[in-house]
Amino acid sequence: MKPLPHPSCTSRTSRLTIPLFVPALVMILSLASLAKPCTDQDRSSLLQFVAALSDNGGLTGSWENDTDCCKWEGITCSSNQTVTDISLASRGLQGHISPSLGNLTGLVQLNLSNNLLSGGLPMELLSSSSIIVLDVSFNHLKGNLQDMKYSTLRPLQILNISSNLLTGQFPSNTLEMMKSLIALNASNNSFTGQIPAKFCLSVPSLAFLHLSYNQFSRRIPTGLGNCSVLISLNAGNNNLTGAIPDELFNLTLMEHLSFPNNQLEGSINGISKLTNLVTLDLGGNNLSGTIPVSIGELKRLEELRLDDNSMSGELPSTLSNCTNLMIIDLKNNSFSGELSNVNFTKFPNLKTLDLLRNNFNGTIPESIYTCSNLTALRLSSNKLHGQLSERISNLKSLAFLSLVESSISNITGALQILGRFRNLTTLFIGHNFFNEAMPEDARIDGFENLQVLALNHCSLSGKIPCWLSKLTNLEVLLLYGNQLTGSVPDWINSLKFLFHINLSNNSLTGEIPTALVDMPMLKADKVAPKAFELPVYKSQQRQFRMPVSFSTTLNLGMNNFSGVIPEEVGQLKALISLYLSHNILTGPIPQSICNLTNLEALDLSSNHLTGEIPTELNNLHFLSNFNISNNDLEGPIPNTGQISTFPSSSFKGNPNLCGPMLARHCGSEEAIFSAKQTDDVAVKVIAAVAFGAFFCVGVLYDQMVLSKLFG
Ligand SMILES: *[C@@H]1O[C@H](CO)[C@@H](O)[C@H](O)[C@H]1NC(C)=O
Ligand SMILES: *[C@@H]1O[C@H](CO)[C@@H](O)[C@H](O)[C@H]1NC(C)=O
Ligand SMILES: *[C@@H]1O[C@H](CO)[C@@H](O)[C@H](O)[C@H]1NC(C)=O
Ligand SMILES: *[C@@H]1O[C@H](CO)[C@@H](O)[C@H](O)[C@H]1NC(C)=O
Ligand SMILES: *[C@@H]1O[C@H](CO)[C@@H](O)[C@H](O)[C@H]1NC(C)=O
Ligand SMILES: *[C@@H]1O[C@H](CO)[C@@H](O)[C@H](O)[C@H]1NC(C)=O
Ligand SMILES: *[C@@H]1O[C@H](CO)[C@@H](O)[C@H](O)[C@H]1NC(C)=O
Ligand SMILES: *[C@@H]1O[C@H](CO)[C@@H](O)[C@H](O)[C@H]1NC(C)=O
Ligand SMILES: *[C@@H]1O[C@H](CO)[C@@H](O)[C@H](O)[C@H]1NC(C)=O
Ligand SMILES: *[C@@H]1O[C@H](CO)[C@@H](O)[C@H](O)[C@H]1NC(C)=O
Ligand SMILES: *[C@@H]1O[C@H](CO)[C@@H](O)[C@H](O)[C@H]1NC(C)=O
16 A cells, blocks of 8 residues: 555645545556455455445445455455455445445545445444545434544544434544544534534644534634644534634634534634635624724635624725625625725625625715626615616626615616616515606516516506516516506416516506416416525525525405406416405405415405305315405304314404304304314314414514515
8 A cells, every 4th residue: 555645734735635636546546456356355344345235226236256356346456456445425325334344454445425324334434544535425324423442543534424414422532543634524414512622633634624514512612723734614503602712813724714603702803814715604693893904814715704693883995905705795784884985896706795784874886886797786775875877787797686775766767777687587676766656668678587576665656567578587576565556467477487476555456357367377386496696585584595485476465456356266276375355356255266275375354255155165275374354254154174273363354254263153053063062163263263373473474574674
């Protein structure tokens, strides 16, 4: 066995070692394997390994006892016919990993990644005196890692145990034996306790340490400050608390520092000592303080994520010195001051700028419009004001634009400019343009690729404009909270991808158009999901990562629609939510509504509906939000099934309805209960009332938040 380059060299070289040496090794070794068969011991160890599998992914085809195991699939041997390399990633292997592999005295690399292996990780592999690369990531291994019994140094350099079901504390003795470790990936398991404090006293060569998606808790140990060659440290999505220790800021080779979604607090003032930083992700913590002026020292910085913290103050003008920035995510903090402090012209590579929900004021700085590579720009919910500059049309790559609540005026001008963005798929510009008129047809063009248009809460007057009919890729249309009049145009059914329509809280009139009933996407399944450039927030906690996260909805509530609910509504099989409340609809609840078996919300309240409640509504098994209050319905409420579980508030304001949950009980000819049944019903009703109250609050809250924060 040739000695491998020892990684005590500077981290730059060790960074190269990892990707390079493995293939090189494999090449040297495979060239060398000739003639003489493998040793009996190696063959027997391998056969024991395959025998312990419950599904060997077809290996037995080539792994035959009487053949040379150096020629077996996935096996590579050295020139002296010892097995050095086992590469069985993604083979569908199931069962336990046999400790017999630890008996392969020449084994250098073992890759069992991406299988369905279960049971524990045999100690024999971690304590092997030959294995240098061990990758068992993406399996179902469980249990604790054992502490090593022997105290001999181990040659292991790369250990990837990520994406398994491993638990317990990280065994620090075991680590101590791995003096050559360069890369440890233990992410996406369930390890607990503190991150081992003596990590780098025992492992001086460690360059990559990935611990994210575990349950590590307590403070980040100051001992990590001894990891002097650490390049990449990722411990996001754990339960870490306290401040980032100053010792970490001494690790000047660090390029990727990532602790998102923990409970870290304190400031980031020391960060500028990490002059090699390329990515800094500290989003989703409780960090406070400002972005230090010294941030400008981080000349290599490409990603700056400090979102969802409690940081404040102005952006320092020195941020402009970080000229390699591609992503700036500062959303959900309390940053303030004018954005023009920063010269965005210095960021030619900027792709994402997300400043959602801060206290920035002033106008959108003109220098932003020089960032021609921007694909996602979100400035929503700050204290910005002013018109949209013509110069925004330089942002030709823009796919996602969110300028909610930015005091923008002149909707005609804004839409004329934005329509030219050929790549724009998502546009949130609600809560602007108050009391302006919806622009007329001839003046708006473009938007060929728009999938989501949110023009809600603008108090716009006018009609639903015809230019919308040209937005043939539209999937989500939010026009609620305007003062639109007239009817819903018939061309609406030409928008063949539209599946979420919210026209509520307008002054629309006429009958519910049968064209709506022809909407292809309300009838059938959604298109293949595409991700948003940025997750969209429905509330602070609920995010939508793609347009399909919006549910299939038709919301015509709070308008002046009249006439009957068309029987054809029963064809909209894909509907999850149907809201027709607060209109002047007459006639009965059509039987056909009972065919909408995917419905989770049905609100027909505050209309003039008459007749009885169709008992088949009980077919709507997913219904959790149901309201037919304030109509002129009559007769009994079904006393069994789904409908009977809703609280009185779902039915109130219908003087001629009767039922156990209403003041007006039905006469004996309408419903006869035995004493026992009544008890049952009473219990159910109490449960239902409790649930309903909870649910209604939830829904109301949802809708309030929706109107306030969307973007
Ligand atoms: C493999 O063959 C040897 C003899 O060549 C025999 O002793 C041994 O039991 C066999 N092993 C298995 C697993 O079949
Ligand atoms: C490893 O080999 C030794 C000697 O051949 C044997 O006694 C032992 O059982 C083997 N261990 C495993 C786990 O197969
Ligand atoms: C193991 O194999 C997988 C699939 O080929 C590969 O992606 C991974 O990089 C390998 N692991 C190591 C440590 O080389
Ligand atoms: C496991 O981690 C090592 C070191 O980071 C890496 O080289 C390897 O590609 C990873 N394996 C997979 C399947 O990603
Ligand atoms: C570590 O593992 C996680 C998940 O298994 C993977 O996403 C990540 O890329 C890995 N890191 C490295 C450096 O291989
Ligand atoms: C975590 O592991 C599970 C199971 O292997 C996998 O499905 C999931 O994608 C992993 N998550 C990450 C963030 O790598
Ligand atoms: C950082 O390094 C400097 C110089 O090597 C040393 O004086 C200082 O004590 C270190 N700081 C911490 C917090 O370890
Ligand atoms: C912003 O940077 C650009 C490019 O370096 C420079 O030409 C311009 O003068 C700067 N603007 C301000 C206001 O400093
Ligand atoms: C628009 O998107 C396409 C496909 O993603 C891409 O190839 C093209 O470069 C983009 N255009 C601009 C101006 O960014
Ligand atoms: C609105 O913008 C358009 C196009 O930029 C412009 O022609 C028009 O004068 C503007 N209207 C108002 C009232 O500012
Ligand atoms: C209806 O929209 C108006 C703006 O047109 C808004 O002020 C009002 O709060 C909205 N009402 C509800 C209940 O959302």
